[in-house]
Amino acid sequence: MGENVKASTQESSSSVPDFSNWSCPLPLAGYPTIVMGHGGGGKLGNELVEHLFLPAFRNPELENLGDAAVLDMGGARLAMSTDSFVVQPLFFPGGSIGELAVYGTVNDLAVSGAEPRFLSASFILEEGFPLAQLAAIVDDMAKAAAIAGVKIVTGDTKVVERGHGDGCYINTAGVGALRPGIQVGPHRAQAGDAILVSGMIGDHGMAIMSVREGLEFESQIRSDCAALNGLIAEVLAAAGTAVHTMRDPTRGGLASTLNEIAQSSGVGMEIDETSLPVRPEVQSACELLGLDPVYVANEGKVVFFVAPEAAQQVLSVLRAHPLGRDAARIGHVTAEHKRMLVARTAMGANRVIPTQIGEQLPRIC
Amino acid sequence: MKYLTEFRNGEIAQRMAREIHQIATRPWKIMEVCGGQTHSIIRNGIDQMLPAGIEMIHGPGCPVCVTPLELIDKALAIAAQPGVIFCSFGDMLRVPGTDADLFQVKGAGGDVRVVYSPLDAVELAAKNPDKQVVFFGVGFETTAPANAMSVHLAKRRGLKNFSLLVSHVLVPPAIAAILDSPGNKVQAFLLAGHVCSVMGYWEYPPLAAKYKVPLVVTGFEPLDLLDGIRRTVMQLEAGKHEVENAYERVVNFDGNQAAQKLLAEVFEVTDRAWRGIGVIPKSGWRLSAAYRDFDAEERFHITGIHTEESPLCHSGDVLRGAMKPSECGAFGKECTPRHPLGATMVSSEGACAAYYNYGRFISAEELAGAGSGLTGVTHG
Amino acid sequence: MCLAIPGKVEEILTEGDIRVGRVNFGGVIKRVCLDYVPEVEVGDYTIVHVGFALSKIDEESAQKTLAVFREMGMLDEELAGEEEAFARAAAAPQSACPDGSCAGK
Numbered sequence: 001m002g003e004n005v006k007a008s009t010q011e012s013s014s015s016v017p018d019f020s021n022w023s024c025p026l027p028l029a030g031y032p033t034i035v036m037g038h039g040g041g042g043k044l045g046n047e048l049v050e051h052l053f054l055p056a057f058r059n060p061e062l063e064n065l066g067d068a069a070v071l072d073m074g075g076a077r078l079a080m081s082t083d084s085f086v087v088q089p090l091f092f093p094g095g096s097i098g099e100l101a102v103y104g105t106v107n108d109l110a111v112s113g114a115e116p117r118f119l120s121a122s123f124i125l126e127e128g129f130p131l132a133q134l135a136a137i138v139d140d141m142a143k144a145a146a147i148a149g150v151k152i153v154t155g156d157t158k159v160v161e162r163g164h165g166d167g168c169y170i171n172t173a174g175v176g177a178l179r180p181g182i183q184v185g186p187h188r189a190q191a192g193d194a195i196l197v198s199g200m201i202g203d204h205g206m207a208i209m210s211v212r213e214g215l216e217f218e219s220q221i222r223s224d225c226a227a228l229n230g231l232i233a234e235v236l237a238a239a240g241t242a243v244h245t246m247r248d249p250t251r252g253g254l255a256s257t258l259n260e261i262a263q264s265s266g267v268g269m270e271i272d273e274t275s276l277p278v279r280p281e282v283q284s285a286c287e288l289l290g291l292d293p294v295y296v297a298n299e300g301k302v303v304f305f306v307a308p309e310a311a312q313q314v315l316s317v318l319r320a321h322p323l324g325r326d327a328a329r330i331g332h333v334t335a336e337h338k339r340m341l342v343a344r345t346a347m348g349a350n351r352v353i354p355t356q357i358g359e360q361l362p363r364i365c
Numbered sequence: 366m367k368y369l370t371e372f373r374n375g376e377i378a379q380r381m382a383r384e385i386h387q388i389a390t391r392p393w394k395i396m397e398v399c400g401g402q403t404h405s406i407i408r409n410g411i412d413q414m415l416p417a418g419i420e421m422i423h424g425p426g427c428p429v430c431v432t433p434l435e436l437i438d439k440a441l442a443i444a445a446q447p448g449v450i451f452c453s454f455g456d457m458l459r460v461p462g463t464d465a466d467l468f469q470v471k472g473a474g475g476d477v478r479v480v481y482s483p484l485d486a487v488e489l490a491a492k493n494p495d496k497q498v499v500f501f502g503v504g505f506e507t508t509a510p511a512n513a514m515s516v517h518l519a520k521r522r523g524l525k526n527f528s529l530l531v532s533h534v535l536v537p538p539a540i541a542a543i544l545d546s547p548g549n550k551v552q553a554f555l556l557a558g559h560v561c562s563v564m565g566y567w568e569y570p571p572l573a574a575k576y577k578v579p580l581v582v583t584g585f586e587p588l589d590l591l592d593g594i595r596r597t598v599m600q601l602e603a604g605k606h607e608v609e610n611a612y613e614r615v616v617n618f619d620g621n622q623a624a625q626k627l628l629a630e631v632f633e634v635t636d637r638a639w640r641g642i643g644v645i646p647k648s649g650w651r652l653s654a655a656y657r658d659f660d661a662e663e664r665f666h667i668t669g670i671h672t673e674e675s676p677l678c679h680s681g682d683v684l685r686g687a688m689k690p691s692e693c694g695a696f697g698k699e700c701t702p703r704h705p706l707g708a709t710m711v712s713s714e715g716a717c718a719a720y721y722n723y724g725r726f727i728s729a730e731e732l733a734g735a736g737s738g739l740t741g742v743t744h745g
Numbered sequence: 746m747c748l749a750i751p752g753k754v755e756e757i758l759t760e761g762d763i764r765v766g767r768v769n770f771g772g773v774i775k776r777v778c779l780d781y782v783p784e785v786e787v788g789d790y791t792i793v794h795v796g797f798a799l800s801k802i803d804e805e806s807a808q809k810t811l812a813v814f815r816e817m818g819m820l821d822e823e824l825a826g827e828e829e830a831f832a833r834a835a836a837a838p839q840s841a842c843p844d845g846s847c848a849g850k
Contacts, residue, residue: 035472043703210773214452214480218767218774274375284366284771289481290455290748346375347587349410354722357702361455361479364508364748364795365400365429366771368751368790368807377814384817401747454795482796484763484778507747510781511797514763521762559747562792562800585747588814614807615792615800624781624799 042356068112079114082173094222098140110229114176126165148227186264194311205296226300242310259355271331290363372586392418399557400427422686452486483515490527530661538648565620641681680707749794
């Protein structure tokens with residue numbers, strides 16, 4: 001276990017990766033091929049980033065590992081972000097892949113403190129994909145862009161053979177203008193910060209689950225996918241630099257996002273389970289499948305790390321906004337148990353909430 | 366949710382825990398057999414609320430954990446075959462076989478699908494007549510009725526392309542085996558409430574009488590668990606050894622007659638190997654002669670399986686309650702949920718995973734250094 | 746084993762050869778096989794595991810149990826001052842003994 005894989009010093013064949021520049025002595029243990037868990041937003045996915053992409057692409061902008069990269073272009077400060085959308089089914093209660101594609105990148109830029117301006121949209125379409133569905137997706141994207149106040153200014157289309165594509169994959173990339181004076185990032189959370197969440201968690205993931213083959217159920221649960229830049233703009237206008245960190249808890253859920261920030265900032269966190277806002281139907285659906293809402297994806301929520309003296313004000317601003325009505329203060333950052341997320345349960349006991357490993361699977365036990 | 370949320374009331378739980386503190390005068394070791402109860406105890410911190418002398422020992426009630434390695438390897442071999450749709454509960458997907466797990470088989474091109482119910486697998490068989498649909502039927506008595514119905518329906522509908530890979534295990538023989546094992550320290554058991562919803566609890570009075578241990582049918586929510594533990598402690602303090610039902614709203618003495626009837630038709634008792642423990646005689650169910658045609662092991666003659674457990678893995682000791690996960694040399698090091706060596710670290714209710722995920726991997730020294738407000742140190 | 750949760754039967758249908766219930770779990774509805782609980786009717790609560798109802802919930806028994814639980818430890822409350830005891834129990838950092846009277850770690 002833990003042996004270095006040394007590349008030969010001669011020319012290696014094109015199919016053998018060169019491991020000699022890896023930063024970590026542990027190889028990507030256990031999984032010689034990609035598994036679904038690598039895309040789940042948890043530990044496996046993070047490993048790909050840390051052990052493959054980072055060492056290969058090495059640069060300070062990437063190493064920040066924020067939701068968006070902060071770029072200096074001759075004096076102008078820009079943020080850039082990209083996201084790919086492979087969701088199945090393409091149309092689900094409360095949204096579609098088109099809306100996700102626009103909001104996902106808009107939100108990544110917004111939580112980095114930027115005002116999203118321009119998006120690109122690339123499509124990988126499977127041969128045989130119905131044009132009517134593509135039209136519906138594109139229509140959703142146009143509407144979403146209008147709501148978010150961004151323009152889709154460039155794009156690309158590729159087609160792959162039948163059987164190689166799940167219908168439609170979309171990638172969007174976006175650029176936004178960073179606000180002067182605003183410095184937010186996953187490494188900036190500080191002991192004492194209040195942890196706020198803008199609303200109910202778990203809606204999106206359970207909306208998808210409700211239509212997933214083999215697991216379907218009937219419910220009123222709808223995806224929460226939404227553009228968050230308006231909400232964030234109001235919070236920043238009110239609290240400015242008192243906002244240290246923001247992130248939208250997508251795949252891997254609230255738990256993975258809080259763990260990532262705890263890692264980046266080198267702090268501990270404590271949350272109170274009884275103050276987590278969860279829709280009753282989402283809670284029920286999680287009970288049915290044996291899932292934990294803290295690990296379920298969201299597409300229209302923000303977690304804020306705010307200086308304690310500004311917390312109440314931010315909460316008021318959130319609750320006054322249509323997307324933040326159910327905002328809640330869920331915990332605080334601490335200098336203790338660094339890099340660990342601890343929750344106080346309804347029983348009054350403490351439990352550690354680790355980051356997700358792969359994707360959360362329904363269980364019977 | 367009605368009949369769920371009320372049994373999670375934190376204030377009542379605190380009071381019930383206080384009652385237990387008042388009645389316990391001596392140390393006691395109680396085992397909960399059911400993995401779902403282990404999960405609930407650890408996730409809610411129930412064991413943290415008990416007096417220091419009451420030790421909850423986590424038993425082998427995790428079907429995922431005790432499914433024999435050889436059967437996992439057979440499952441992997443079947444799932445890897447072209448023309449097979451391999452259906453499983455989500456729990457089984459990351460359990461390590463000798464070389465791989467179902468997730469990896471899926472990654473390599475196997476058609477592996479997670480389903481909520483075995484009936485979904487039967488539907489798949491009906492819809493895909495050109496494929497062989499195999500359902501991984503693991504579980505205790507709770508899950509057996511569902512698996513029995515699936516194969517019963519497949520037979521009734523004349524489906525030739527459905528089969529069951531069976532590894533059912535039974536609770537009473539497991540309890541007896543634990544009580545018989547030399548060095549056993551378990552003094553009482555919480556009986557698995559949902560197993561008893563199917564089987565009733567008529568099987569247990571002979572066990573209680575023979576081994577002189579209290580056996581209390583217990584539910585899964587915090588208040589149910591605390592009540593089961595409270596009643597167990599009361600019996601222990603009073604020197605009683607009776608079977609008691611602390612889950613009356615769901616369980617009755619006779620159990621579910623309709624389920625037991627079909628179980629008797631579809632399954633027959635057999636010896637079973639429990640991963641990490643060994644063979645416990647008459648501790649499992651296999652398909653009866655009338656249903657043997659639907660047995661996946663017979664339909665797919667898998668040979669050449671060479672099973673090998675990691676020498677570092679102590680799942681068996683953990684499952685028997687002989688070792689705490691944190692006492693295992695590999696715990697948190699070579700063996701983590703990310704790189705599990707054995708099933709108890711993979712299964713969401715396996716004792717090792719529960720300990721790791723709910724923060725029991727902090728050693729006493731680290732805890733002392735980390736400051737107040739965080740607990741998780743194991744007892745004793 | 747045994748993730749089984751309580752749900753309310755909203756509707757009963759026959760699907761092919763099985764008796765199926767549309768069961769409501771706190772707002773989420775799932776189709777469940779009712780063949781093992783022939784006594785369950787619309788309006789009843791039942792425990793469901795992997796898509797099968799295993800037992801009808803005895804609602805009277807459930808209410809009785811809850812009433813007993815609510816009574817538990819009430820005498821302690823009266824002695825200690827109910828609200829203070831609750832507040833202490835709820836706010837106390839977890840220790841071996843909920844009211845802190847045992848020696849800490």
